[in-house]
Amino acid sequence: MSYFTDGRQARAEQLIAIYPEQRSALIPLCHLVQEQDGYLSEEGMVAVAELCGVTPAEVRGTATFYDMLHTEPVGKYLVGVCTNIACLLAGGLELLEHAEGSLGVRVGATTEDGLFTLEETECLADCNIAPCVQVNHRYVRTTTPEQFDALVSELRDGGRASEIPSHGTLIRTRRDVDLAADPGLVAQERAARRAAVEGQS
Amino acid sequence: MSLTDAPKIITARAQYDDSHTLERFLATGGNDGLKKALTMTPEAVQAEVDAASLLGRGGAGFPAGRKWAMLRKADVSYLVVNGDESEPATFKDHLLVERDAHQLVEGVTIASYALQVNQAFIFLRGEFALGLERVQEAINDAYKTGALGTNIFGSGFSLDIVVHPGAGAYICGEETALLEALEGKRGYPRIKPPFFPAAIGLYGEPTVVNNVETMSNLPWIVLNGGAAFAALGAGRSTGTRLFALSGHVRNPGVYELEMVKHTFRDLIFSPELGGGVPNGDVKAIIPGGVSAPWFYPEQLDIPLGQDEVAEQGSMLGSGSIVVMDTNTCMVRAAWRITKFFSRESCGQCTPCREGSGWLERVLWRLENGQGRMEDLDLLLDLCDNIAPGLGWPPQQTTICVLGPSIPSSIHSAISRFRDEFLAHITQGKCPHA
Ligand SMILES: Cc1cc2nc3c(=O)[nH]c(=O)nc-3n(C[C@H](O)[C@H](O)[C@H](O)COP(=O)(O)O)c2cc1C
Ligand code: SF4
Ligand code: FES
Numbered sequence A: 001m002s003y004f005t006d007g008r009q010a011r012a013e014q015l016i017a018i019y020p021e022q023r024s025a026l027i028p029l030c031h032l033v034q035e036q037d038g039y040l041s042e043e044g045m046v047a048v049a050e051l052c053g054v055t056p057a058e059v060r061g062t063a064t065f066y067d068m069l070h071t072e073p074v075g076k077y078l079v080g081v082c083t084n085i086a087c088l089l090a091g092g093l094e095l096l097e098h099a100e101g102s103l104g105v106r107v108g109a110t111t112e113d114g115l116f117t118l119e120e121t122e123c124l125a126d127c128n129i130a131p132c133v134q135v136n137h138r139y140v141r142t143t144t145p146e147q148f149d150a151l152v153s154e155l156r157d158g159g160r161a162s163e164i165p166s167h168g169t170l171i172r173t174r175r176d177v178d179l180a181a182d183p184g185l186v187a188q189e190r191a192a193r194r195a196a197v198e199g200q201s
Numbered sequence B: 001m002s003l004t005d006a007p008k009i010i011t012a013r014a015q016y017d018d019s020h021t022l023e024r025f026l027a028t029g030g031n032d033g034l035k036k037a038l039t040m041t042p043e044a045v046q047a048e049v050d051a052a053s054l055l056g057r058g059g060a061g062f063p064a065g066r067k068w069a070m071l072r073k074a075d076v077s078y079l080v081v082n083g084d085e086s087e088p089a090t091f092k093d094h095l096l097v098e099r100d101a102h103q104l105v106e107g108v109t110i111a112s113y114a115l116q117v118n119q120a121f122i123f124l125r126g127e128f129a130l131g132l133e134r135v136q137e138a139i140n141d142a143y144k145t146g147a148l149g150t151n152i153f154g155s156g157f158s159l160d161i162v163v164h165p166g167a168g169a170y171i172c173g174e175e176t177a178l179l180e181a182l183e184g185k186r187g188y189p190r191i192k193p194p195f196f197p198a199a200i201g202l203y204g205e206p207t208v209v210n211n212v213e214t215m216s217n218l219p220w221i222v223l224n225g226g227a228a229f230a231a232l233g234a235g236r237s238t239g240t241r242l243f244a245l246s247g248h249v250r251n252p253g254v255y256e257l258e259m260v261k262h263t264f265r266d267l268i269f270s271p272e273l274g275g276g277v278p279n280g281d282v283k284a285i286i287p288g289g290v291s292a293p294w295f296y297p298e299q300l301d302i303p304l305g306q307d308e309v310a311e312q313g314s315m316l317g318s319g320s321i322v323v324m325d326t327n328t329c330m331v332r333a334a335w336r337i338t339k340f341f342s343r344e345s346c347g348q349c350t351p352c353r354e355g356s357g358w359l360e361r362v363l364w365r366l367e368n369g370q371g372r373m374e375d376l377d378l379l380l381d382l383c384d385n386i387a388p389g390l391g392w393p394p395q396q397t398t399i400c401v402l403g404p405s406i407p408s409s410i411h412s413a414i415s416r417f418r419d420e421f422l423a424h425i426t427q428g429k430c431p432h433a
Helices: A008-018 A022-037 A042-052 A056-063 A085-089 A092-103 A145-156 A185-200 B022-027 B032-039 B042-052 B064-069 B092-099 B101-115 B129-144 B175-182 B212-216 B218-224 B226-230 B264-269 B306-311 B330-344 B350-367 B374-386 B407-427
Strands: A077-082 A116-121 A133-135 B078-083 B119-124 B160-165 B207-211 B240-247 B253-258 B282-286 B320-325
Touching: A008 A022, A008 A042, A022 A042, A022 A056, A022 B160, A042 A056, A077 A092, A085 A092, A085 B240, A085 B320, A085 B330, A092 A116, A092 A145, A133 A145, A185 B119, A185 B160, B022 B101, B022 B129, B032 B101, B032 B218, B042 B064, B042 B101, B042 B218, B042 B226, B064 B101, B064 B207, B078 B101, B078 B175, B078 B212, B092 B101, B092 B129, B092 B212, B092 B240, B101 B119, B101 B129, B101 B160, B101 B207, B101 B212, B101 B218, B119 B129, B119 B175, B129 B160, B175 B207, B207 B212, B212 B218, B218 B226, B240 B264, B264 B282, B264 B320, B282 B407, B330 B350, B330 B407, B350 B374, B350 B407, B374 B407
Parallel strands: A077 A116, B078 B119, B078 B207, B119 B160, B240 B320
Antiparallel strands: A077 A133, B240 B253, B282 B320
């Protein structure tokens, strides 16, 4: 029985297929686990390990290097406030402090209702609309305390659902190219490389 | 000052609200560059890029044509596009991937043809959720229109592009760390030599790594010729470049400007560009990402060109410029930048890992009025341990240049604003608070 549900098994298999070496799918697969479970669960890491041909410890060891992969549950909405230089100059630390107050949690913590986790982030590459705030890695562009609070209540009321899916869902556009059926040079090369790597090990 | 009449090379399409759609792409010359390239030999395409003198837009500014020529000949080789864009205050690739992903895909296909690689990867930082979707859409569109896949436009050339999401780590912008991440590992930079990507890259095969903006220039260069590109700008800095302006200016944003023909002052003060500083005046600017040493008001007339900035002791780097006005606390600015490095150090090298954390703690206590007079020498001494001599470009004692970049802001702040540090100590608090 496969770990992934709702068509995600097919996407997992596609991820394994599109890379010349299967371990390359490790991080995309971790994102896929987060989409399904909301965070990178233990069982999910075991499934990723099996698909990539590595041990679960290797998956955990890799995943813990990365800020976006959460091995503990987080809220439905991961709120990131940037305090790096351009945002600092625009009051990023003050906005973060405001966010702590209005959500009632410290940085790194999750609200009791499980809706929001607050993070202080590094530069999010949107420095002209500062301070920058992302929710589940979508730019929400709430630069004032008032805008921030309005967004929070909108999210509490279930708003913006299509724009901001719950935490873990990253790329919603499917790769709709079926490479397995592609008789071309690319697929041939990829298969040859796979065979060569598998022959070595 | 007035803007030069240089064409918009990579942001021409971005003026349209629907710039990200296939319809707009095709209606505005989309794929013309690629189609022309496919009628040329790969060598002829390389020659145009060489003639353009296109300097890499990711930070180091290495000429793309020369980098391509260094690719070791092998049966399998790869092109990897760097869209990690995590250098603080850099946000130009963000615009390119969200607003014109088709142009990027076209550029990547041209480069792949010139290099004769059949597999390319576009690595984007994971925080670009929309950008990742837009690039995947552009790839899907390209497959549907015959611009990607097997036998592209009947040329016999085949290519697949995979868009690969990062997962939140600045260091993955360093090209060898990026390759590690793409191989499903921690983003630890590799030791060079021997691991120069052109010789031993992805999966040990020769690999070209280029920035998103570098790639986005290629359709125009092929269509108009390398000479037309090289006719813009001056010296080694040819063509146009995206400048990301942020901080204390009226109109922060991304501006495409002809290289060298404008100065920092123009960018910051021109009404059509930055529009000036709303409160007070310029106190200092960071000219090329937070790894760069700072400039001061008397240096604002330096032209926006790679060598022009390097000659004055800093770097144009990622093309991002942060303006700090006269009310800015420089201790706080240096502290926050240092905190960034200490959070993002991958931890492989002792001077970088230990040095960055120690520096951050000292700066934090200074900012909070708990510093000691000896702290200034301590900061400089720690910096000197990371980058001996504190010169520019810095001496490197570490695996990658993240480490040697740490001293830039601290050294700049102390050299120019020592009295501000002293005021924090003598007043026992931040004078700006
Ligand atoms: C710490 C560090 C971070 C970097 N981050 C980026 C980045 O986000 N994007 C990028 O294109 N290059 C980045 N670079 C530069 C890359 O290593 C590499 O030089 C560049 O991607 C090559 O592309 P180009 O020649 O087209 O500029 C970084 C380098 C270092 C040392
Ligand atoms: S210099 Fe810093 S970031 Fe670079 S490899 Fe060494 S520890 Fe890692
Ligand atoms: S500094 Fe905050 S988004 Fe760049």
